[in-house]
Amino acid sequence: MGTAKAYNRRRPHPLGAELNAQLRRLRSSEAACTSSICHQLEGLQDLHDCVDKLLLLPVSQQSLAQAQHKKWADKLLEGSIRLLDVCNTVKDALLQTKECSRELQSILRRRGGVETGVKKYLTSRKVVKKAIQKALAKLNAVETCSSSKNSHERSETVNMLKEAETITITAMESLLSFIYSSTTAPTKLSGWLLVSKLVKTKRIACEEEKISESEFLKVDVALYSLIHQATKKSDGIKNPENVQNQLKELDLCIQDLEGGLESLYRCLIKSRVSLLNILNH
Numbered sequence: 001m002g003t004a005k006a007y008n009r010r011r012p013h014p015l016g017a018e019l020n021a022q023l024r025r026l027r028s029s030e031a032a033c034t035s036s037i038c039h040q041l042e043g044l045q046d047l048h049d050c051v052d053k054l055l056l057l058p059v060s061q062q063s064l065a066q067a068q069h070k071k072w073a074d075k076l077l078e079g080s081i082r083l084l085d086v087c088n089t090v091k092d093a094l095l096q097t098k099e100c101s102r103e104l105q106s107i108l109r110r111r112g113g114v115e116t117g118v119k120k121y122l123t124s125r126k127v128v129k130k131a132i133q134k135a136l137a138k139l140n141a142v143e144t145c146s147s148s149k150n151s152h153e154r155s156e157t158v159n160m161l162k163e164a165e166t167i168t169i170t171a172m173e174s175l176l177s178f179i180y181s182s183t184t185a186p187t188k189l190s191g192w193l194l195v196s197k198l199v200k201t202k203r204i205a206c207e208e209e210k211i212s213e214s215e216f217l218k219v220d221v222a223l224y225s226l227i228h229q230a231t232k233k234s235d236g237i238k239n240p241e242n243v244q245n246q247l248k249e250l251d252l253c254i255q256d257l258e259g260g261l262e263s264l265y266r267c268l269i270k271s272r273v274s275l276l277n278i279l280n281h
Contacts, residue, residue, distance in 0.1 A: 041260030
């Protein structure tokens with residue numbers, strides 16, 4: 001009887017197995033296009049829902065409240081606030097891009113001031129990309145803190161939470177890279193040959209790996225082409241319908257990403273509150 005009770009105490013909780021299964025699925029997924037990015041965001045929501053349930057278990061709360069594990073719990077809190085900051089950066093980047101995209105679509109429909117509208121959009125994208133670079137640096141700081149070094153000193157609960165944090169960082173890096181992915185403006189007209197080669201190379205790679213180009217990249221390349229067209233022709237930009245269609249696709253992409261990101265943000269907030277409650281009692 002005593003042996004059976006000891007076995008029951010050692011047997012892992014089903015939530016632990018569920019969390020590990022979620023971690024394995026996310027580790028094996030690759031975010032290379034809008035659909036896979038959105039799928040990964042959904043996976044992160046499920047993961048952090050599971051994390052929150054794990055934090056509500058008395059055994060998890062007891063483990064995290066122990067003095068020897070408190071420093072790891074504090075690091076998890078630090079990491080969570082950085083992840084939330086990164087989520088806010090991504091939300092701002094998506095909102096700014098969406099607003100500029102819709103403004104440009106309106107300009108293209110009117111056919112007036114197109115070149116100015118295109119330049120405004122591309123300038124906005126530069127601002128977004130700088131913000132993304134800063135966000136990636138923040139994630140790198142979190143990742144350094146999430147190192148598996150000294151994992152033997154941590155409880156199983158802390159190790160699972162750290163692994164969830166690491167997986168989330170990797171997914172957010174994929175999302176940021178997806179939004180960032182764009183060509184840069186050529187400094188000379190001859191630079192368009194390099195841009196053309198770059199785009200062709202990316203398309204070949206996408207076809208070989210059966211992945212999609214980023215909608216952000218497609219729009220950026222198309223808009224740089226419009227600017228190039230305007231410099232060569234005195235009668236302005238002609239036939240912008242293709243760009244309009246790409247902007248509409250970008251809008252749909254952004255809407256999908258915004259929905260997934262907002263749900264993930266709420267999950268992260270919930271888990272952070274649960275962790276704070278454990279440490280404050």
